[in-house]
Amino acid sequence: MTESGRASAGAPAHRTAAFHEATPRLTLAAALLGAAAAEPQLAYAQQTQTFASAERYFQEGLDLFDRKQYGAAQQAFQQYMQLGARRAGEQSGPAAGSGRQERLADAEYYYAVSGLYLLHPDAEGLILDFARQHPAHPRAAVAYFELAKFYFDQQNYAQASTYFQKVAPANLSASQRAESDFKLGYSHFQLKEYDQARILFDRNKKEDSQYRYASSYYAGYLAYRAGDYAGARKDLLVAAENDAYRSVVPAIMTQIYYKEGNYDGLVAYATKALQQTPPPQSADEIQLLVGDAYYQKQDYKQAGSYFDQYAAAHKGKIDPSLQYKIGFANYKEGDYPHAIASLKNVATRRDSLGQNAAYHLGLSYLQAGQKTAALAAFDAARQSTLQKNLSENATLKYAQVQYELGNLPEVIAALRDFRKKYPRSKNQAVVDQLLSDGFLSSTNYAEALTYLEGLGDDRGDKLNGTYQRIAYSQAATLYNDGNYAQALPLLDKSLKYPQDDALRAAAQVMRGEIYSVGQQYPEAITAYAQAARSARQGGVSDEETQYVQLARYGLGYAYYNTKQYDKARPQFQAYLADPAAKPADPNYYDTTLRLADTYYIAKNYQQALDLYDKVIQANATDKDYAYYQKGVTLGLLGRKDEASQTLAALLKSNPDSRYAEQAVFQQAQLAFQAGDYGPAAEGFTRLIENRPTSSLLPDAYQRRGVAYANLEQQDKAVADFQKVLSDYPRSPAAQQALYSLQESLTALGRTEELDQAVASFKAQNPNSKATEIVEFEAAKSLYLAEKYAQALPACRLTSSSTPTMRWPPTPALFWPTRT
Incomplete structure (x- = not known):
C-alpha cells in the first residue's frame, strides 16, 4: 500500500520511510558478522532462521494494519516483539542492537495504535508510554497526532483538541500539518470555540492541500456567523469550486445576501443556484429566502409563488411567521379568500405575530365584504397591547365597521377612551369625526353631552363643534316636544362654543321662537337680532342666509305682535327683497300677508291691496285670508261692489275657510253700512242659520235687529235684541x-x-x-x-x-x- 494510502488509513506518513532505512543497516551488520571467524556456521544459521521468522511477523503486521485488520495486526506485532526481544539479546554490536531496538519500537507503536482503533482501554496509555520511552523515535513525533486523529474520528472533539494541540508541527509533513490544522479547527468548531477555529481555517485555506476547500467552507461559515459577509462570500465561492461543497454553499450564500438586505443580489444568485443539477442542499430553504426577498421588495406575486412552493414541499406544515407572510402576500395581491385561509389560524396566537395576522385578517374580511367577521378580527387585534400602533389602527377600523353597520353605540364605546389611550394619534381627526357622526346619528344627545362635557378642555375644535350641534339638537328635540324651559339652557350651551356661525344663528332663532311662544317679545326681539348678526359674521353662506331670513321673519312678527308695525314692516320688506327669498319658501306668502297688514294698519290701502292680490294670484295657502282682507279693504275704500264680489269669491273658492263666516258677516255689513237693510238682514240671517257656533252671532243678531228696526220691523228687532x-x-x-x-x-x-x-x-x-x-x-x-x-x-x-x-x-x- 502507498504512503498516502496508509496516511489516509490513520498510519503516520513516516512509517514506510523508516522501514526502508532499516534495510542497509541489516546488510551492513551481516557483512560485519561474516568477517568474524570466531562464530561457528551452525550458530549463524540459527540466527538467520530466527530473524527471518520475526521479520515475517513484522511484515505481516504491517499488511494487516494497512488493511485495518487491527486485531490480527496486533497479534502479529505481539509475536514479533516476543521473538524480537529474544533475538535482540542474542545479537552483538552497537549497530545491530540499535536497529533491532528501533524495529521493536515500531512494533510497539503499531501495536498501541491497533489497540487504539480496537478501542482497547489501555491503548491511549500505551501510546503515551511509547512517546515517553522513545522521545527520539520518529514515531514519537506523530504519536499525539495519531491519538488526536483517533479521537477526532470518534467525534470526541475535546480529546482530539487536547492532543492536536500537543503535536509539534515541525515534526509533521506538509500534508499532515494541513490535516492537523483542519481537524483541530473543526474540533474547536464543534466545541463552539469559534474564534480559535476561524484562525486555523483561515490559515489552512491558504494551503494547497486536500483540506483547502473544507477550510474555505468553514472559514466562510464562521465569517458569516461573525457578520463579515464580504469575507464569507469570498471563502464560500472558493469552497463552491469543489464538488463536495458546491451543493451546500448556496444555502449559506443566500443567507448572507438576506442578512445584508441585498434582496436583488439574493434573487439573482439563488434563482441561478436553484437551477443546479443536482439541486443544492436545502433547496426548499433557499426557495423560502427567495420568496422572502421578493416579499421585502414588495413583489408579493413572486413572493407568493415561492412561498407556495415551500409550503407544498412541507405539506402545509410551516412556521406561523411564514403562514402570516403568505396570507399578507395574498392580501396585497387582492386574493382575499386565500389571505383569509392563511391568516385566520395565525390570528389565534397571543403574540405580536397573532396581532398582525388578526389586523390583516380583518382587512381581508372587509375587502371580501364580510363585515361581521372583520369586526371579530379587528376586535382581537385591538385588544392586544403588544403593538400599540397596531392596536390603535385596529380600534379605528373596528369603529369604522361598526359605524357602517349602523351600530352607533358600539362606535362610541370603542372610541370613548381613544384620546386617552393614544394622546398624540395622527388618527384623532378621523376619530373625532366618527364620534361626532356617531353622537349626532344616535339621537342619544343626553349621553353624548355627558361624554363631551367629561372631556373638558381635551375636546378640540372638532368635538367642540359637535358639542355645539348636539346641544342644539337636544334643545330642538325639547322645543318640538313643547319643553321650552328645558330647551333654553341647552341653547345657551350650544352658543358657548360657536364653531359654526350658521348653527349659532339657528340657536338664536330658536331662542327667539321660545320667547315668542311665551310672549316675551322684548327678549325675542333681542334673540332674533343676535341671530341675524351671528349669521352675517360668517360671511353668510347659503345655510346662514336661511337663518338670516328666519331672524327677519321672527323679528318682524315680534314687532308686529307688540303693535310696533313701523318696525315690523322693514323686517318683512327685507325678507321679501332678499335674493334667497323664493315663493316656494314656506314663509314667503305669510310674510307677504303680514307686510300687507302693516300697510292696511297704516291705511296705505292700495299697497295692502297689491300684496293681497299677489297672494291670491299665486293661489297660495293663505289666499282665503288675502280674499277676506282685500274685501275689507275695498269696503273701507267705499268700493262696495268689488268688496262684495271679493268676499263672494272667497266663499266660492273655499266655503270651509276659517274666514268664511267673517266673509258672510262682512257681506252683510257692507249692505248694512250702505243702508241696504233688507239685503243686510238676509246676510246676517245666513250667518245665523249656517254658522250656529260662530263667535260672530252676538254681532249678527244685534245688527240684524238694527236692520229690522230700520225696516220698521220692530217686533223682529226686539226679538234679536232680546x-x-x-x-x-x-x-x-x-x-x-x-x-x-x-x-x-x-x-x-x-x-x-x-x-x-x-x-x-x-x-x-x-x-x-x-x-x-x-x-x-x-x-x-x-x-x-x-x-x-x-x-x-x-x-x-x-x-x-x-x-x-x-x-x-x-x-x-x-x-x-x-x-
Whole structure:
C-alpha cells in the first residue's frame, strides 16, 4: 500500500520511510558478522532462521494494519516483539542492537495504535508510554497526532483538541500539518470555540492541500456567523469550486445576501443556484429566502409563488411567521379568500405575530365584504397591547365597521377612551369625526353631552363643534316636544362654543321662537337680532342666509305682535327683497300677508291691496285670508261692489275657510253700512242659520235687529235684541243691544218691558254704566208718554242713581232711531 494510502488509513506518513532505512543497516551488520571467524556456521544459521521468522511477523503486521485488520495486526506485532526481544539479546554490536531496538519500537507503536482503533482501554496509555520511552523515535513525533486523529474520528472533539494541540508541527509533513490544522479547527468548531477555529481555517485555506476547500467552507461559515459577509462570500465561492461543497454553499450564500438586505443580489444568485443539477442542499430553504426577498421588495406575486412552493414541499406544515407572510402576500395581491385561509389560524396566537395576522385578517374580511367577521378580527387585534400602533389602527377600523353597520353605540364605546389611550394619534381627526357622526346619528344627545362635557378642555375644535350641534339638537328635540324651559339652557350651551356661525344663528332663532311662544317679545326681539348678526359674521353662506331670513321673519312678527308695525314692516320688506327669498319658501306668502297688514294698519290701502292680490294670484295657502282682507279693504275704500264680489269669491273658492263666516258677516255689513237693510238682514240671517257656533252671532243678531228696526220691523228687532241679552249677556254686543232694545220698545210703546231686560243685564254686568243711561231714557219715555204712575218710581230710581241727569223741559221732542 502507498504512503498516502496508509496516511489516509490513520498510519503516520513516516512509517514506510523508516522501514526502508532499516534495510542497509541489516546488510551492513551481516557483512560485519561474516568477517568474524570466531562464530561457528551452525550458530549463524540459527540466527538467520530466527530473524527471518520475526521479520515475517513484522511484515505481516504491517499488511494487516494497512488493511485495518487491527486485531490480527496486533497479534502479529505481539509475536514479533516476543521473538524480537529474544533475538535482540542474542545479537552483538552497537549497530545491530540499535536497529533491532528501533524495529521493536515500531512494533510497539503499531501495536498501541491497533489497540487504539480496537478501542482497547489501555491503548491511549500505551501510546503515551511509547512517546515517553522513545522521545527520539520518529514515531514519537506523530504519536499525539495519531491519538488526536483517533479521537477526532470518534467525534470526541475535546480529546482530539487536547492532543492536536500537543503535536509539534515541525515534526509533521506538509500534508499532515494541513490535516492537523483542519481537524483541530473543526474540533474547536464543534466545541463552539469559534474564534480559535476561524484562525486555523483561515490559515489552512491558504494551503494547497486536500483540506483547502473544507477550510474555505468553514472559514466562510464562521465569517458569516461573525457578520463579515464580504469575507464569507469570498471563502464560500472558493469552497463552491469543489464538488463536495458546491451543493451546500448556496444555502449559506443566500443567507448572507438576506442578512445584508441585498434582496436583488439574493434573487439573482439563488434563482441561478436553484437551477443546479443536482439541486443544492436545502433547496426548499433557499426557495423560502427567495420568496422572502421578493416579499421585502414588495413583489408579493413572486413572493407568493415561492412561498407556495415551500409550503407544498412541507405539506402545509410551516412556521406561523411564514403562514402570516403568505396570507399578507395574498392580501396585497387582492386574493382575499386565500389571505383569509392563511391568516385566520395565525390570528389565534397571543403574540405580536397573532396581532398582525388578526389586523390583516380583518382587512381581508372587509375587502371580501364580510363585515361581521372583520369586526371579530379587528376586535382581537385591538385588544392586544403588544403593538400599540397596531392596536390603535385596529380600534379605528373596528369603529369604522361598526359605524357602517349602523351600530352607533358600539362606535362610541370603542372610541370613548381613544384620546386617552393614544394622546398624540395622527388618527384623532378621523376619530373625532366618527364620534361626532356617531353622537349626532344616535339621537342619544343626553349621553353624548355627558361624554363631551367629561372631556373638558381635551375636546378640540372638532368635538367642540359637535358639542355645539348636539346641544342644539337636544334643545330642538325639547322645543318640538313643547319643553321650552328645558330647551333654553341647552341653547345657551350650544352658543358657548360657536364653531359654526350658521348653527349659532339657528340657536338664536330658536331662542327667539321660545320667547315668542311665551310672549316675551322684548327678549325675542333681542334673540332674533343676535341671530341675524351671528349669521352675517360668517360671511353668510347659503345655510346662514336661511337663518338670516328666519331672524327677519321672527323679528318682524315680534314687532308686529307688540303693535310696533313701523318696525315690523322693514323686517318683512327685507325678507321679501332678499335674493334667497323664493315663493316656494314656506314663509314667503305669510310674510307677504303680514307686510300687507302693516300697510292696511297704516291705511296705505292700495299697497295692502297689491300684496293681497299677489297672494291670491299665486293661489297660495293663505289666499282665503288675502280674499277676506282685500274685501275689507275695498269696503273701507267705499268700493262696495268689488268688496262684495271679493268676499263672494272667497266663499266660492273655499266655503270651509276659517274666514268664511267673517266673509258672510262682512257681506252683510257692507249692505248694512250702505243702508241696504233688507239685503243686510238676509246676510246676517245666513250667518245665523249656517254658522250656529260662530263667535260672530252676538254681532249678527244685534245688527240684524238694527236692520229690522230700520225696516220698521220692530217686533223682529226686539226679538234679536232680546236674543243677544239672554244668550250673550256679557258680549260687547249686549250693551248696544240694550240701547237698541230700548229704542225699539219705545217705538212700540212698550217701554215698561225694558225693566226686566235692564235688571237681567245689570245682574250679568254689575259694573257697566250702560244701565244708568237706559234707566234714564226709560223714565223719560214713560214721562213723555204721560204714564206718570209708572214714570214716578223710575224717575225716583234714576234720580237717586244719576243725580246729574237733566230732564227735557217739554215732552214735544222726538227721539230718533239709532243706526
